Amino acid sequence: MTGLEQVFRDAWAAVVASTARLTRDLDLAEDCAQEAVERALRTWPQGMPDNPAGWLTTTAHRVALDRLRREATLRRKLPLLVEPPGDRDEPVDALRLVFTCCHPALVRESQVALTLRLLCGMDVTAIAAVLLTGEAGVARRITRAKQKIAAARIPFRVPPDDELAARLDAVLTVVHLVHTAGHVGSRADLQDTDLTGRATGLARMLVRLLPDEPEPQALLGLILLTEARGPARTDAEGDLVLLAHQDRSRWDRALIRQGLARTTAALRHPRRGRFALQAAVAGLHAVAPTWADTDWAQIVTTYDALMRTWPSPVVALNRAAARSRLPGADLAAVLREIDDLALDGYPYLPAARADLLARLGRAEEAAAAYAEALALTTNPVERRYLALRVVSRGHP
Amino acid sequence: MARYVFLMYDAEDFYDTADEQDVVDEMRLHEQFMEAVRAAGASVVGGEALQPSSTASTVRGDALVTDGPFADTKEALGGFYVIDAPDLDVALRLAKLCPAGNVEVRPVLELPEA
Numbered sequence: 182m183t184g185l186e187q188v189f190r191d192a193w194a195a196v197v198a199s200t201a202r203l204t205r206d207l208d209l210a211e212d213c214a215q216e217a218v219e220r221a222l223r224t225w226p227q228g229m230p231d232n233p234a235g236w237l238t239t240t241a242h243r244v245a246l247d248r249l250r251r252e253a254t255l256r257r258k259l260p261l262l263v264e265p266p267g268d269r270d271e272p273v274d275a276l277r278l279v280f281t282c283c284h285p286a287l288v289r290e291s292q293v294a295l296t297l298r299l300l301c302g303m304d305v306t307a308i309a310a311v312l313l314t315g316e317a318g319v320a321r322r323i324t325r326a327k328q329k330i331a332a333a334r335i336p337f338r339v340p341p342d343d344e345l346a347a348r349l350d351a352v353l354t355v356v357h358l359v360h361t362a363g364h365v366g367s368r369a370d371l372q373d374t375d376l377t378g379r380a381t382g383l384a385r386m387l388v389r390l391l392p393d394e395p396e397p398q399a400l401l402g403l404i405l406l407t408e409a410r411g412p413a414r415t416d417a418e419g420d421l422v423l424l425a426h427q428d429r430s431r432w433d434r435a436l437i438r439q440g441l442a443r444t445t446a447a448l449r450h451p452r453r454g455r456f457a458l459q460a461a462v463a464g465l466h467a468v469a470p471t472w473a474d475t476d477w478a479q480i481v482t483t484y485d486a487l488m489r490t491w492p493s494p495v496v497a498l499n500r501a502a503a504r505s506r507l508p509g510a511d512l513a514a515v516l517r518e519i520d521d522l523a524l525d526g527y528p529y530l531p532a533a534r535a536d537l538l539a540r541l542g543r544a545e546e547a548a549a550a551y552a553e554a555l556a557l558t559t560n561p562v563e564r565r566y567l568a569l570r571v572v573s574r575g576h577p
Numbered sequence: 578m579a580r581y582v583f584l585m586y587d588a589e590d591f592y593d594t595a596d597e598q599d600v601v602d603e604m605r606l607h608e609q610f611m612e613a614v615r616a617a618g619a620s621v622v623g624g625e626a627l628q629p630s631s632t633a634s635t636v637r638g639d640a641l642v643t644d645g646p647f648a649d650t651k652e653a654l655g656g657f658y659v660i661d662a663p664d665l666d667v668a669l670r671l672a673k674l675c676p677a678g679n680v681e682v683r684p685v686l687e688l689p690e691a
Contacts, residue, residue, distance in 0.1 A: 262664050284665075286665060286669065332684050332686075333665045334579050334663075334664045334665050334684065335664070335665045335666075336664040336665065338664075338666070340666070344666075
């Protein structure tokens with residue numbers, strides 16, 4: 182990515198949000214932001230402005246005012262509900278846009294699509310790859326969501342304090358989903374670094390906009406700690422290396438330091454939430470000198486706390502896998518626990534079963550479970566790993 | 578302000594078993610709801626309670642008359658309110674206070690005045 186692209190990417194959400202407050206129309210705001218970027222590409226080579234983000238916002242506003250004057254008689258669309266109209270207030274505008282995109286009256290896929298479109302400026306092709314669906318479907322979804330925002334009067338507003346925590350959880354869930362979609366990407370490589378970079382950018386923006394909230398810090402910590410392992414997740418041939426076998430000297434120590442600092446701050450906060458606990462698990466892995474020397478007891482305790490805060494079958498699966506690493510663990514009991522989980526279609530469930538079956542010496546069953554995981558997996562790097570395990574009947 | 582219709586869907590066995598006191602209690606819940614609407618700076622501009630879905634008749638697209646509601650579901654449309662509210666957040670907050678098992682909130686299509 183060039184320096185200019187990074188500038189556009191960092192400024193995009195604020196430019197769209199601030200312009201949307203002016204135009205009271207999300208489509209028009211996007212068009213004007215795009216026009217501002219195109220003008221920047223034409224004029225900046227002759228000399229960069231001192232404040233590129235401010236330049237983009239001012240230009241987008243100017244384009245918007247022109248268009249609004251010209252099209253005043255043609256506009257019949259319902260206006261976006263902005264309150265208060267107020268003065269220039271860019272940081273809050275971006276936050277308003279975040280909460281509008283992730284409004285609970287919109288289905289989760291629409292929240293993700295709107296976030297990637299309006300906050301990240303991604304095109305429909307890239308969004309379709311994230312949502313594992315067709316471009317026409319994504320375009321329709323975005324159009325319908327924008328229509329609903331206008332017709333149902335979803336306000337362009339930061340929720341009041343008594344609703345903030347619940348509404349913020351939806352926002353963080355969307356950002357976490359974007360990161361997860363990039364962590365194991367849909368293309369040839371294991372990781373889609375463009376997408377994980379977008380998720381990191383969104384998490385950083387939320388930390389900046391909501392400095393007093395612990396959960397955005399926690400999510401950023403979780404993402405940084407996960408990103409730190411990136412270089413070690415595949416070997417020189419591009420094959421998958423599980424956490425147990427990763428060369429920990431290839432982990433990014435600077436990212437681990439930053440991630441731990443965010444995580445510790447979020448864990449100490451009186452309103453500690455589920456992302457703080459998820460980040461804590463990532464932190465415990467990050468500080469372990471080896472797989473064998475990992476503090477499994479502490480990881481299990483953290484998952485126990487997470488199950489109390491946020492009970493979900495995925496957490497239960499991860500806790501079971503961690504329990505199986507405790508000294509003297511009853512692997513057959515862990516296997517029974519996993520089999521009771523309602524996680525149809527989740528490839529990491531048969532993968533975890535396969536691992537336990539292989540460790541129990543039940544090779545044929547392990548191979549069958551790896552085949553089951555393979556059938557549910559689309560990433561080619563993960564598929565290669567699982568296919569090898571099917572053939573080797575679970576042996577590494 | 579914008580108008581929203583609150584469509585209330587409930588299991589209908591309440592009416593099979595309800596005694597006089599249950600009906601009085603139910604009415605009180607609706608009075609409390611209307612009070613909450615006013616307190617939120619919104620207003621009730623319409624609404625009706627409906628007879629049970631067993632009394633419904635449906636005229637299908639081909640003018641065929643059938644006995645019963647359009648969609649025969651476990652929880653049936655039992656009544657509606659028309660609420661004038663500043664935005665969807667207020668409308669949804671009020672819908673949570675609405676005495677019904679399930680409330681569908683639909684914005685009214687406002688036609689431009691001629």
